[in-house]
Amino acid sequence: MDLTLSNLTHRYGATEVLSGIDLDIAHGRILCIVGPSGCGKSTLLRMIGGLERPTSGSVLQRGAVPPDCLNPLTYIFQDFALLPWRSVAGNIALVLEDHRLPGPRRDQIIADVLARTNLTEFRNAWPRQLSGGMKQRVAIARALAVNPAVMLMDEPLSALDAQTRELLMDDLVALWTRAPFTAVYVTHNLAEAVRLGHRIVVLSRRPGRIREIVEIDTPLADRHAGDPALEAHQAHLWQLMRDEAAAADMELQNG
């Protein structure tokens, strides 16, 4: 399934948050959205996910959802959103419960996503026993369990320390390389954007407009921290954002 955003604009009261967004989200690719604080990145993601309706413009879904898809648009949040009273497997089972799957099919899905995220031996652990990185792996496994058409990822690594972020980025690359998924990935972190994004959309400060779309052709599996080509892309993104980020920062401090 592909998504097409056409002339999307959004206001909260008198404040225009997003303006004239035209964007194609292609199947099997990771699209990153970067931009200064408050430029409307999370709002855009909520509109893509149908959690909020744009003031004007449209989000069109084209093409079929994947076979066995139980939830076409599935979120992964920064704060993991795990139920503390459910085990790892129980948290994953939760998203399958409404779908009346036969028990063996449900067990097979859970075993599959635990294996794909290297969590098999943690299936009976409780969230409180897990590090932040492991919690986010569980959240990723839970999202994969519904075989979404598009994963909507809102700063998924922001709550993690730098080393854990590196490990999770490697995990996401390995997951995508084995079975490409479609994702829209909002981040503040330009290093994440150049490691994970096939396309990177740079928004201006509020009201967010598309300033530039940067395409990176290097296969995800060949991208490594410290790669000069990636660093050049990152420097270009920062160049685009720098002045606007500073202005947005002042705006928030004065507001």
Ligand SMILES: Nc1ncnc2c1ncn2[C@@H]1O[C@H](COP(=O)(O)OP(=O)(O)OP(=O)(O)O)[C@@H](O)[C@H]1O
């Ligand atoms: N429900 C709401 N009601 C009113 N204003 C809102 C609401 N949600 C967001 N806003 C405002 O809309 C603007 C865009 O918010 P949004 O969270 O989408 O930006 P963002 O780019 O994701 O920000 P950040 O990078 O700081 O996470 C901000 O000024 C925010 O205060």
